Amino acid sequence: MLSAQSVPVVRATLPLVGASLNTITELFYRRMFEERPELLQHLFNRTNQVTGAQREALAGSVAAFATLLVERPDERPDAILSRIAHKHVSLGITADKYPLVGRHLLGAVAEVLGDAVTPEVGAAWDEVYWLMANALIAIETRLYTESGVNNGDVWRCVEIAERRQESTDAISLVLRRPDSRPTAPFRPGQYVSVRVELPDGAHQIRQYSLSTAPDHKTWRITVKREKAADATVPAGEVSSWLHAHATVGDILNVSLPAGDLVLPEADTPxxxxxxxxxxxxxxxxxxxxxxxxxxxxxxxxxxxxxxxxxxxxxxxxxxxxxxxxxxxxxxxxxxxxxxxxxxxxxxxxxxxxxxxxxxxxxxxxxxxxxxxxxxxxxxxxxxxxxxxxxxxxxxxxxx
Ligand SMILES: Cc1cc2nc3c(=O)[nH]c(=O)nc-3n(C[C@H](O)[C@H](O)[C@H](O)COP(=O)(O)OP(=O)(O)OC[C@H]3O[C@@H](n4cnc5c(N)ncnc54)[C@H](O)[C@@H]3O)c2cc1C
Ligand code: HEM
The missing domain is CATH 3.40.50.80 (Nucleotide-binding domain of ferredoxin-NADP reductase (FNR) module)
Incomplete structure (x- = not known):
């Protein structure tokens, strides 16, 4: 819940902040990666940074959250945050990273909007950020607890038990635990993150849906090779790497399952x-x-x-x-x-x-x-x- 003094300030500045959010999030990522280049190299999807998809996703989520706070303050924000929290959990994001993101995001708001960001406006948007951050941290902590792991401890080594060519552009990989125990449970519809080391030394992470029921003792993912749309852009980094290198017996770095598009038990159509x-x-x-x-x-x-x-x-x-x-x-x-x-x-x-x-x-x-x-x-x-x-x-x- 936003404090009484911040509600009118956020309501009055929402159109201004909203109109500049894409510029703000672009500057935010630039500044954060200048300070911490390893985050771009090893955690964030660098293709989404080039195409701008991730800054658009961040801007959209902040605008939706701030609008909810001022327009429908009685509604719980969990529904709009659930997808983000699941994605964060599949990447092992922990609460200690939020101050860094908050500092650069609010710094970018001040830099882009200049004099419009009075101390009062800065404090109101700081409050919005921390309401959002704390709500995400709470969901993420619950998800880690439900999986029975310490916060952020999601990465596991799995062995490629089978590789099947499903079509010219798609392969399936059956994944099992190296100790032959059953892979972790999940709900139908969930995905895992896969982290690979690319030839330039960068570690890049992508998500792949689990494509069989949780009842098997193994996981299966099906990966489509993302070809380049034209000669001016590179082909998909991780899918191409998996198609070229994934071999039976290899060990892959994979997260625990996450994702909120799941099938609830019911008997309705x-x-x-x-x-x-x-x-x-x-x-x-x-x-x-x-x-x-x-x-x-x-x-x-x-x-x-x-x-x-x-x-x-x-x-x-x-x-x-x-x-x-x-x-x-x-x-x-x-x-x-x-x-x-x-x-x-x-x-x-x-x-x-x-x-x-x-x-x-x-x-x-x-x-x-x-x-x-x-x-x-x-x-x-x-x-x-x-x-x-x-x-x-x-x-x-x-x-
Ligand atoms: C929840 C979830 C579940 C998913 N499940 C599956 C699944 O089951 N199977 C599956 O195959 N995929 C799945 N995906 C997609 C997968 O995570 C990857 O996004 C996909 O494999 C492409 O990753 P990549 O590294 O190969 O391509 P990237 O390197 O991320 O590139 C993506 C596309 O952008 C293009 N591109 C690169 N640079 C530029 C540029 N400068 N300008 C414009 N375009 C550019 C590339 O050519 C490519 O087509 C899922 C994603 C999510 C979020
Ligand atoms: C209030 C703070 C935050 C907000 C609002 C936020 C928002 C988002 C959104 C909207 C997405 C895209 C989700 C989707 O796939 O649809 C995302 C993904 C992601 N977030 Fe956050 N996030 C926050 C904090 C953090 C922190 C603290 C980190 C750690 C440094 C982080 C790292 C990531 C990464 C690595 C991704 C995946 C990026 C990609 O695949 O391109 N986020 N976040």
Whole structure:
């Protein structure tokens, strides 16, 4: 809760701060990495820094949080912070790092806005930062406790037990503990962070969804190689490295599972929609439901360029066939042809031919335009916005 004296100050300066947030977050990262270059080298995703995605995500989250504080002070901010806290936990972020971030972020606010930042304005935004920081620290501490680890102690060595080529652009890696004990439990839909050392000595971290049910004694991730869009940009750093180097018997540095897009236990209808590599968390959910012999009504929609690009196509069809209440709808832009156990359609996914009941819970994962379109159709079909959940395979840009 923001103090009574800060509410009018934050409300009055929110438009000014909000309009400059992208400049502020750009300067914030620049200053912080000047002081602590190892954070850019070994902790932050350096591609997201080049493209600006991470500063946009940070700006969006700060604006959403400050708006909530002044416009709806009775609402708990946990919902907007949960995704960030899970991401932080998958990176082992600890409370002692927050003063550094706060100092550079508030310093950037003062530098960008100049005279507008009076002592009163500075104090009000310092309060906003620490409300946000303390709320994140509280969720992160709870998540570490629930995982039974000391704060930040999330990194583990796992061995690559199997490597499978799923398509020209995707590999699956089955991961097991070197001591052969079962890998840590997780909830269907969660991901792990993977940290690799690149040829220039930098350690870079990326997230990969666990793509089988938690019931197995191993984890599996499926990694799509991110090719460069054109000759002016490099190919994806970590996915290319994994495709080139991940070998059976190698040890990988992987975090404990995290992520708040998870499947709650219930018997109400489910709608699972994915596109491309976004299929991975859905496979974990379907595998879990199949192993539990679930009778939940499940509508599965998947969109891809062509059947040959559809990773885990046979596995997805098999899982759906094992669920008595499930049906599968596939959309291919090219080469749509009949496929056993599925309704196959040509073109981009629409939900025109589907009937969904209002008690359906939806999970979406895929490129933003796909998720936006499906979300719009779901809401038009009568689903409540709170029942539509999504996972973004990158920083959530809050737009
Ligand atoms: C919760 C979550 C779950 C995920 N699950 C999966 C999963 O199951 N499977 C999976 O394959 N991925 C998954 N991802 C995505 C994954 O974490 C990585 O983002 C992905 O592998 C790309 O990482 P990279 O290091 O290869 O590419 P990066 O180096 O991060 O590059 C990303 C893209 O940016 C481009 N690029 C590089 N430099 C520039 C530039 N200067 N300008 C413009 N573009 C540029 C690259 O060519 C590439 O296409 C998930 C992400 C999240 C957040
Ligand atoms: C109040 C303070 C903070 C806020 C509001 C914040 C906000 C965010 C947001 C919005 C994301 C993107 C989440 C997503 O994937 O959608 C993120 C990721 C991240 N945060 Fe924080 N954060 C804070 C503090 C910290 C601290 C103290 C550290 C440690 C130095 C840190 C390190 C990171 C890293 C490494 C990532 C992943 C970056 C990437 O993949 O590009 N954050 N944070």
């Amino acid at each position: 489910l709608f699972l929609a994915s596109a491309g590599i976004g299929i991975t968390p859905m496979l974990s959910m379907l595998d879990h439901l199949a192993l539990a012999s679930s009778r939940r009504p499940v509508t599965v929609v998947h969109a891809d360029r062509a059947p040959g690009d559809h990773i885990h196509r046979a596995e997805q069809a098999d899982l759906v066939s094992r669920l008595s209440g499930a049906d599968l709808h596939l959309w291919y832009e090219n080469d749509a042809r009949p496929s056993p156990g599925a309704h196959v359609l040509a073109g981009r996914a629409t939900l025109d031919h589907l009937t969904l009941t209002p008690d359906t819970t939806a999970y979406l994962c895929g490129p933003l335009p796909f998720m936006r379109a499906v979300r719009g159709e779901l809401l038009a079909n009568g689903l409540h916005p709170a029942a539509v959940h999504y996972e973004v395979f990158g920083p959530d840009l809050w737009r």
